[in-house]
Amino acid sequence: MASPFKAEDARIPPAIPLPTPPISKFKIALCQLYVTSDKDRNVAHARETIEEAARKGAQLILLPEIWNSPYSNDSFPVYAEEIDANKSPSTAMLSEVSRRLKITIIGGSIPERSGDRLYNTCCVFGTDGKLKTKHRKIHLFDIDIPGQMTFKESKTLTAGETPTIVDTDVGRIGIGICYDIRFQELATIYAARGAHLICYPGAFNMTTGPLHWELLQRARAADCQLYVATCSPARDSNSSYVAWGHSTLVGPFGEVIATTEHDEAIVISEIDYSLIEQIRTFLPFQRQRRGDLYQLVDVQRLNSTRTS
Numbered sequence: 001m002a003s004p005f006k007a008e009d010a011r012i013p014p015a016i017p018l019p020t021p022p023i024s025k026f027k028i029a030l031c032q033l034y035v036t037s038d039k040d041r042n043v044a045h046a047r048e049t050i051e052e053a054a055r056k057g058a059q060l061i062l063l064p065e066i067w068n069s070p071y072s073n074d075s076f077p078v079y080a081e082e083i084d085a086n087k088s089p090s091t092a093m094l095s096e097v098s099r100r101l102k103i104t105i106i107g108g109s110i111p112e113r114s115g116d117r118l119y120n121t122c123c124v125f126g127t128d129g130k131l132k133t134k135h136r137k138i139h140l141f142d143i144d145i146p147g148q149m150t151f152k153e154s155k156t157l158t159a160g161e162t163p164t165i166v167d168t169d170v171g172r173i174g175i176g177i178c179y180d181i182r183f184q185e186l187a188t189i190y191a192a193r194g195a196h197l198i199c200y201p202g203a204f205n206m207t208t209g210p211l212h213w214e215l216l217q218r219a220r221a222a223d224c225q226l227y228v229a230t231c232s233p234a235r236d237s238n239s240s241y242v243a244w245g246h247s248t249l250v251g252p253f254g255e256v257i258a259t260t261e262h263d264e265a266i267v268i269s270e271i272d273y274s275l276i277e278q279i280r281t282f283l284p285f286q287r288q289r290r291g292d293l294y295q296l297v298d299v300q301r302l303n304s305t306r307t308s
């Protein structure tokens with residue numbers, strides 16, 4: 001039987017050549033924050049940590065998943081903030097500090113209230129302090145490993161509907177939140193749209209973390225030949241959800257560049273985007289896909305092409 005795909009479709013979604021980033025080498029900081037039940041303290045502490053990271057030379061800051069609130073379905077509605085209505089003390093702080101220090105912030109995530117819905121949302125601020133975009137976690141963390149780990153984000157949260165990729169002063173960045181990292185199609189689409197880096201604020205747990213956290217980051221980076229950065233809350237063994245920690249930066253060859261254990265830490269490391277082109281030249285599998293046999297369709301791009 002003839003293949004339904006034509007050979008000329010071999011790179012669907014069509015790969016966008018890697019855009020030239022405004023800056024090729026810079027420092028990223030992964031702020032692995034200890035999170036408490038005191039929101040004001042969490043916001044003040046995040047501000048101080050960002051300031052410290054910037055003093056150490058970081059131009060891009062990544063915060064953890066749910067850094068202003070405990071990670072629990074009981075807490076999400078209580079700590080949620082309305083981002084669009086400018087009623088969010090957490091994002092007001094991120095905006096102020098990114099503008100004052102002229103840094104880019106991938107603001108981890110916070111519970112977002114929008115009408116009668118709650119989302120797990122990452123806000124991205126540019127060096128001018130403006131909200132560049134926000135990513136609502138697309139894949140909610142619903143898991144049941146009896147006797148070990150049961151969590152159902154969908155009890156309180158609504159899933160986001162769109163992949164998020166954003167041009168910043170430190171390159172083109174795709175965003176996913178924690179469980180989003182398990183879906184390689186999302187990362188593949190970001191790579192096809194020219195991402196240099198994918199940032200995943202995340203809070204893996206003591207059951208899946210040891211086996212899967214680093215494995216998934218390295219897999220996404222090696223598959224897509226780009227940088228992957230993750231940032232977790234620090235571990236609090238007394239909380240109802242115990243985070244794995246281990247915020248990590250992985251390079252485009254799938255190598256761990258910098259990481260930490262589970263305590264509070266600022267991981268600062270250099271990113272050099274020229275390595276992406278180098279790795280892709282040495283190992284050009286992006287151009288060797290057999291799109292005549294299989295393909296991934298980027299529905300969003302397909303629709304925008306059809307309507308434009």
Ligand SMILES: NC(=O)CCC(=O)C(=O)O
Pocket residue numbers: 065140141177178179180182202203204205208209212
């Ligand atoms: N907060 C999350 O999405 C946790 C994801 C996780 O732990 C996993 O194993 O996946």
